[in-house]
Amino acid sequence: MKILIVEDDVSLMEVMAAALRKDGYIVECASGFHEAVQKLGIYSYDCILLDIMLPGGSGLDLLSMVRKPATNTNVIIISAKDSIDDKVAGLELGADDYLAKPFHLAELSARIRSVARRSRRDGDFSLRCGNVVMEPEAGRVYIDGRQVELLKKEFSILEYFMHRPGHMVDKAVLAEAIWGDHIDQADDFSFLYAQMKNLRRKLQDMGADIEIKAVYGFGYRLTIPDDK
Amino acid sequence: MRLLLKITAWLAVALTILLTGWAFCFYLATVDEINDETDDSLVDYSDGLIIRKLSGVELPSDDNGTNNTYYIKEVTRDYAMSRPWITFEYQEVFMSAKSEFESARILTRIFRDSEDRFFELKVAVPTFEKEDIQRSLLWWIIGLYVLMLLSVLGISVWVVNYNMKPLKAMLRWLDEYNPGKTMPPVPSDTNITEFRRLADTIRNAASRFDTQYLEQKRFIGNASHELQTPLASCSNRIEMLLDSPDLTPGQAEELVKVHRELQGLIRLNRTLLLLTRIENGQFPETSPVDFSTLFRDSEEMFSEIYQNRGVRVDMDIMAPFIHEVNEQLAVILVRNLLKNAYLHSRTEAVITVHMDKSGFSVSNPGDRPLDGDMIFDRFYRSQSATEGSTGIGLAIADSICRNYGLSLTYAFSGNMHVFSVKRQ
Numbered sequence: 028m029k030i031l032i033v034e035d036d037v038s039l040m041e042v043m044a045a046a047l048r049k050d051g052y053i054v055e056c057a058s059g060f061h062e063a064v065q066k067l068g069i070y071s072y073d074c075i076l077l078d079i080m081l082p083g084g085s086g087l088d089l090l091s092m093v094r095k096p097a098t099n100t101n102v103i104i105i106s107a108k109d110s111i112d113d114k115v116a117g118l119e120l121g122a123d124d125y126l127a128k129p130f131h132l133a134e135l136s137a138r139i140r141s142v143a144r145r146s147r148r149d150g151d152f153s154l155r156c157g158n159v160v161m162e163p164e165a166g167r168v169y170i171d172g173r174q175v176e177l178l179k180k181e182f183s184i185l186e187y188f189m190h191r192p193g194h195m196v197d198k199a200v201l202a203e204a205i206w207g208d209h210i211d212q213a214d215d216f217s218f219l220y221a222q223m224k225n226l227r228r229k230l231q232d233m234g235a236d237i238e239i240k241a242v243y244g245f246g247y248r249l250t251i252p253d254d255k
Numbered sequence: 256m257r258l259l260l261k262i263t264a265w266l267a268v269a270l271t272i273l274l275t276g277w278a279f280c281f282y283l284a285t286v287d288e289i290n291d292e293t294d295d296s297l298v299d300y301s302d303g304l305i306i307r308k309l310s311g312v313e314l315p316s317d318d319n320g321t322n323n324t325y326y327i328k329e330v331t332r333d334y335a336m337s338r339p340w341i342t343f344e345y346q347e348v349f350m351s352a353k354s355e356f357e358s359a360r361i362l363t364r365i366f367r368d369s370e371d372r373f374f375e376l377k378v379a380v381p382t383f384e385k386e387d388i389q390r391s392l393l394w395w396i397i398g399l400y401v402l403m404l405l406s407v408l409g410i411s412v413w414v415v416n417y418n419m420k421p422l423k424a425m426l427r428w429l430d431e432y433n434p435g436k437t438m439p440p441v442p443s444d445t446n447i448t449e450f451r452r453l454a455d456t457i458r459n460a461a462s463r464f465d466t467q468y469l470e471q472k473r474f475i476g477n478a479s480h481e482l483q484t485p486l487a488s489c490s491n492r493i494e495m496l497l498d499s500p501d502l503t504p505g506q507a508e509e510l511v512k513v514h515r516e517l518q519g520l521i522r523l524n525r526t527l528l529l530l531t532r533i534e535n536g537q538f539p540e541t542s543p544v545d546f547s548t549l550f551r552d553s554e555e556m557f558s559e560i561y562q563n564r565g566v567r568v569d570m571d572i573m574a575p576f577i578h579e580v581n582e583q584l585a586v587i588l589v590r591n592l593l594k595n596a597y598l599h600s601r602t603e604a605v606i607t608v609h610m611d612k613s614g615f616s617v618s619n620p621g622d623r624p625l626d627g628d629m630i631f632d633r634f635y636r637s638q639s640a641t642e643g644s645t646g647i648g649l650a651i652a653d654s655i656c657r658n659y660g661l662s663l664t665y666a667f668s669g670n671m672h673v674f675s676v677k678r679q
Contacts, residue, residue, distance in 0.1 A: 039488035041471065046495055075265035112537075129487030129521050132494045195497050195528065206560060207590075217563045243504065245511040 029053045030144065031064045033089065035081050036103065039128075043076065046132045047139075050193075059086035067093060072100055074139055075208055077122070079106040079113065087120055087196040095120040101142040105130070133194035140190060154189040157237040157251045159230075161189055167241040170233040180205060181226040198246040222248070258428035259415050266407050270400065279398045283391065293382055294343055297362040299638045301378045305366050308374065309438065324348070325378045330365065335373035348379050357381045359372060425457060432461060434468035435535075436447075445449075472535060479528040486524065490517050526647050529587075532634070533654045539580040541659070547575040549589040550608055555588075557597055565603045568593075573611040578678065580659040587656045591648040592617045592674055599672070607671070614677035624667030629661070649674075 030052050034040040037058055044054045054069075057063035060083035067075075067089070075093065079086040086104065093100055103124045104117040112124045123142040125181065144152060154161040160169045163186055168175045177185065182207050188196065202219050227239055236252045300323060307314055308327065341364050348359045359379040367373050424442035432438055434516045441461065444456035493514045497507060532538065554568045578585075596606045596619040607618045632652035634646040656663040656676060 036484045037487060039484055039491070042488055042495060046491065049495075049498075060371045112547045119542060128483040129490050132491050195494065197514070197518070202560075215563070218560050242497075243507040243511055244512070245507070 028073045030074045032056045032076045050136055054109050062230045063089055066146055074101040077102055077104050090120045101146055103138055131200055133191040133196050136194055137190040156192050156229045158187050159235050159237050170235045177224050180222050184226055192251055196246045262411050263408050266601045267404055274396055282392050297378050299362050301376055309368055323380050327374055327376050330375045332373055332375045332637050335365045358384055372492055398462050422451040434464045475531050481526050482524050486521050530651055530654055531659055538584055541579050541581050543577050544582050544585040545575050547572050553590050553593050557593055561597050566597055566600050568599050568606045571609045576610050576615050584655045588652050591652045595648055616673050616675040617674040618671040620670055621672045627665045630665050
């Protein structure tokens, strides 16, 4: 999968590119409006990560340019402006997703996988990691073909990890994603630990070959057998 | 004190002093004039009597239809020489004509006939009663005073109201003025120089405020926006490092700490941006929000997050409080207040949520009151502050309330911190 990063901050562009290359994507970068226009004129990309505020022009203009010929390119807007108006404007122009700065690398990776999955033609929206298959819309999880009963929160946590396999997930970010914005870094996470314990036990009991591992008191990582 | 009242009060005081002085002078002048006239007539009358006496003509009878009375008696030479030959004085005399004592003006003259005999003539004419004239003058002055006061009051009300119209218009304008708000031009439809100058000054000051306000707003917004990208870059680099396999556990631990600090910074920056956006009115969509539902949902969420604290929430909902507000912000308001109560309660404490049609309150037990003036300021933290809190949650709650016609107040009663939200 080929990705174009359009971002004027070179440092951020570098780290995004490095992270995505590590995930196995082919990555190209453009640090300004005109460079992006040139690259888009010559090559085609599966996904564009687009900053709105660019030297030389607005990212929104670039977006409408990409959208004019009906291409299958996915566009994720990456903007420092976290306002609903900008989101609505971007999505109306045909962006597939909107990610506000600053973001976590795991989140970026999840969004790219998510837009790619949605644009798949075969209509198979299920998530697969190892021998675990999840149908998020139906709310069902299968391990080796056998359905597993998960509680609502456990299901959400597993879904969050299956969107970000192999990535480190900050426990505060996870808690925020599942319980809402009102989690602070300083809160103790016993509520999260309890859920994680149950989920890990259920996965193990049902013979899943994926594992959610704790990392340095930072958070967790979903490991797939191939990664081991 | 209203200007009109002040003007009237000063006029009343000034008029009192002025009219009193005037009345005193008027009284003196009147008395003087009356005396003068009386004295003239007494002199004429006494002249006639003396001429008659000296020429041996019979003197008129005492009771001659006038109120004038006279006495003539012979006096010794020594007596005559020992006193002035003509004196005027006031005296209470018995008027035989009227058979009563009356206040009278008396002329006493001493004269000598051709035989060198001395006579003393007293001529008396009843005159006005001083007390009567004083009393009547006083009544007249009081009447005049009241009349003048009423007219002055009426005139000044009219004059002030009429001439102060431009001032009132400007005051109304100032009442409505808020930096950053779109306003009609400053009313300056007047040809009074002072008011024109005032209007100019107001216009200049307001435009200066507006500019400063906009610049400050833009600065905070831009600063926060500009921070987002480097923050993203830093945070992502640390995440990359944490993913790298050659990291020792010690290094990882340090990196995790840096990452935590950075996340705190990101959160603070995001919260400041939120605050700026609330204050800029960037959440225009409103709908009627039922706060009782929000409280029930939030309580469920927090009780799960803070289950190990054993804090209990006592919901006392008499009637749902429904208010027109941005829903996203209503959620933030409720959660900030509830979260604040959770964070600052000891274990096993009971938080009380009270709600009726006019508003709601969140109370949690505490030892000593907080500084009510400071508590809604940004970055205010009590001594028992929890590590990691930004000190901005209550500032946001307050800002939301102010922007949607609610009032947020703090009180400490019965060893409880009480945060109340009411419709304004």
